[in-house]
Amino acid sequence: MAATRNSSYDDPFYQPAEQFFPANSKIGLTFDDITLATLYSEILPRDTQLDTMLAENLHLNIPAISADMDTVTESRMAIAMALNGGLGLIHYNMPEREQLSEVSRVKNNIHGLIQEPACVSPEQFIGDVLKIIEERKFAFGTFPVVDEKGKLIGLLSGHVVKPRYAKKKVSEALTPRAQVHTINQKELSKDPIARADKFFTEHIGIHKLIVVDDKDHLRGLFTMSDVERIAQERLAQFKPARDSHFRLICGAAVSATRNAFGELDKKRILEHVGALVERGVDTIAVSTAHGHTKGVGDTVKVLRDAFPKLPLIAGNVTSAAGVEFLADCGADAIKVGQGPGSICTTRMVAGVGIPQMTALYVCSRAAAKKKVSILADGGITKSGDIVKALTLSQAVICGGIFAGCNEAPGEVVEISGKLYKQYRGMGSFAAMKAGSAARYGHEKNPAQKVAPEGVEALKEACGSVDRVLAQLIGGIQSGMGYLGAKNLEQLRDKARYIRVSPAGMREAAPHDVVELKTGS
DSSP states (O other): OGGGSOOTTTTTTSEEHHHHHHHTTTSOOOGGGEEEOOOOOOOOGGGOOOOEEEETTEEESSSEEEOOOTTTOSHHHHHHHHHTTOEEEEOSSSOHHHHHHHHHHHHTSSOSEESSOOOBOTTSBHHHHHHHHHHTTOSOOOEEEEOTTOBEEEEEOTTSOSGGGTTSBHHHHSEEGGGSOEEEGGGOOSOHHHHHHHHHHHSTTOOEEEEEOTTOBEEEEEEHHHHHHHHHHTTSSSOOOBOTTSOBOOEEEEOOOBOTTSSBOHHHHHHHHHHHHHTTOOEEEEEOSOOSSHHHHHHHHHHHHHOTTSOEEEEEEOSHHHHHHHHHHTOSEEEEOSSOSTTBOHHHHTSOOOOHHHHHHHHHHHHHHHTOEEEEESOOOSHHHHHHHHTTOSEEEESHHHHTBTTSSSOEEEETTEEEEEEEOTTSHHHHHHTGGGGGTOOSOTTSOOOOOBOEEEEEOOBOHHHHHHHHHHHHHHHHHHHTOSSHHHHHHHOEEEEOOHHHHHHHSOOSSOOSSOOO
16 A cells, blocks of 8 residues: 555655745746646546536536637637537627627527527418528527417427418418427426426427416427437536536626726626626626736626626736735636737736746635636646646636637638638737727727737647547546546645756657657
């Protein structure tokens, strides 16, 4: 059994965070400056658990978040992240109405109970229904039929929604109420998907189940394809991240918006966030480059007072004082990172910013006392960086890793036979001109001179988010296996660190060989 215990010979070299970082307090350390020491393990990588709790009402099945950047996260990316168990933060470098639509696209992606299904009235013509399908780009043709008070009258089947019947009224073509299968909303248990799955198993050939109340008003709709999808998900190791209504979770970023007088525009912020909440958003991120400011603090306070149970993310900071400030204002999770991103030039332009591992350590100590989460935001280029970051944080926020994915916004361009996608910092001139200037404390005025804190670049196209996340998750699990950590809490408890020399950094990568195939 002696081999399973730590040896006293190791202690001077491999130190826990509480000893290691204070001993190196006079130098800023980032990912490649350190490495983790292995420990005795009985844990296989495949048996590790990656779920993490960021707030009371915000639970992820993998500790990965896609950054709120206009070349990283819109609805397609957010959907892909949630389906893999993570979270996407939809950026705010777009009109407010468009951001609402992006959130709706995520929340209305395949889910179990469609709470507000598209309906038609009995007085409409089939031709009208065909126009609605075309205009709203519906991928289905079956609709509940309700009267002006929302009472169920019947079901219009997709089999009759055809141009040949365009001049017929819905009332002539519908399946009458008596023949429509329904379930009272009172019969839905704590697991409505299981109840709907049981119904479809018992009723061969029925693909729709309508939910009604005691007065026969429409209250929702189950489709067999959605239910089957969710039932299959439950067999996966890393399940999609869903809310209490089985919809994919989604976050949205907002800024500390100011009016023409330079004052915080509380009314506009509350109206927009209220609309996002109505669309079902699961978390709001008050996102700026410098989060330890009055504007960000006041915005968090306003949102906390208006939405007591809404999980709030705020940032960015790199100090314990910044964490304490935002936590006291009401933030549940705090973004840590100023200048570590591959397209960020804040440290060169402004001369400020702390190397990421040192910043994470300092912030994590304050976060533990305040009982809030911290999110490692920026600088991550490989799965090993994520493992190191997770020894001090509850999740990581990545931009560059996902910017080359199919689901990221932007067109694919071909250069010398290789495919690339645009990637730019939110502090780049182009991004600020498009609307993100407030994030960096500037005005949205093309005539005004500003100091860009980011660059525009290209990322090599890397395929789907599923593929990228599979590689990242595999790396995280391997790291946890080396430390004998079954879950992320154990990873934080067990981690021991040591500094790495430049020669040690070179030794860590492939060397002295002719590489035939890259590790990625």
